[in-house]
Amino acid sequence: MSQENVVEPVGQFGRPRGVLGRLAGWLMALTNRPLNRWAVEVLEVRPGDHILEIGFGPGHLIQLLAERATEGFVAGIDLSEVMVEQAARRNRRTVRQGRVELCQGSVSSLPYEDGRFDKVVAVNTFQFWPDPENDLREVRRVLKPGGTLVLGLRLKNPARRFLGGLGHTGDEVAAIGTLLAEAGFTGISTRGYQQGQERVAYLVAARPLTG
Numbered sequence: 149m150s151q152e153n154v155v156e157p158v159g160q161f162g163r164p165r166g167v168l169g170r171l172a173g174w175l176m177a178l179t180n181r182p183l184n185r186w187a188v189e190v191l192e193v194r195p196g197d198h199i200l201e202i203g204f205g206p207g208h209l210i211q212l213l214a215e216r217a218t219e220g221f222v223a224g225i226d227l228s229e230v231m232v233e234q235a236a237r238r239n240r241r242t243v244r245q246g247r248v249e250l251c252q253g254s255v256s257s258l259p260y261e262d263g264r265f266d267k268v269v270a271v272n273t274f275q276f277w278p279d280p281e282n283d284l285r286e287v288r289r290v291l292k293p294g295g296t297l298v299l300g301l302r303l304k305n306p307a308r309r310f311l312g313g314l315g316h317t318g319d320e321v322a323a324i325g326t327l328l329a330e331a332g333f334t335g336i337s338t339r340g341y342q343q344g345q346e347r348v349a350y351l352v353a354a355r356p357l358t359g
């Protein structure tokens with residue numbers, strides 16, 4: 149096994165690398181399906197929407213978004229080269245059509261012009277962002293005035309058999325809501341979903357029409 153694969157397994161979800169990273173991507177595509185379906189519902193995708201997903205992992209949500217934004221555009225950015233490869237394979241048809249564009253990079257420095265997107269979504273990735281205050285301001289920059297941000301946050305559930313200790317507490321979700329307000333977002337609200345042992349909070353926020 150090469151050195152790049154000798155890493156702590158949970159770290160593979162923060163930035164999948166090498167063979168274990170490919171395995172982590174496969175696992176995420178399997179286990180995060182409900183989170184992605186709920187995100188689509190919260191986003192209320194319209195055919196003409198221009199949408200950015202941050203931290204797309206294996207690219208399942210990108211696929212769901214492209215199925216709905218049929219006259220729009222879906223962009224994605226992820227830190228992991230392995231995830232860019234997996235997501236590009238999963239979305240090869242819409243990438244070829246020019247309706248989906250995937251790139252490797254960080255939320256901290258988004259390669260898009262100001263006001264480029266109607267909607268930005270990030271599911272199960274906020275906990276890995278290196279500088280949340282700056283990163284949220286960067287997200288706000290690429291949203292159109294009046295545009296919507298949806299942050300999907302998996303909630304901690306010790307009863308969950310797999311990775312039960314991972315996830316946010318209610319207090320952490322509230323603190324992220326405060327960060328959103330400090331980064332200049334308005335209309336902040338939370339929607340909760342649950343299926344079996346899976347619980348997820350979606351923070352919804354808007355870039356104000358002015359400023």
Ligand SMILES: C[S@@+](CC[C@H](N)C(=O)[O-])C[C@H]1O[C@@H](n2cnc3c(N)ncnc32)[C@H](O)[C@@H]1O
Nearest residue numbers: 162163180203205226227228254255272273276
């Ligand atoms: C736990 S995975 C979630 C993937 C996918 N959203 C899902 O729910 O299946 C977290 C993803 O965020 C990406 N990521 C971590 N830090 C990032 C950053 N600073 N900018 C962009 N993506 C990042 C990782 O590479 C990884 O693909």
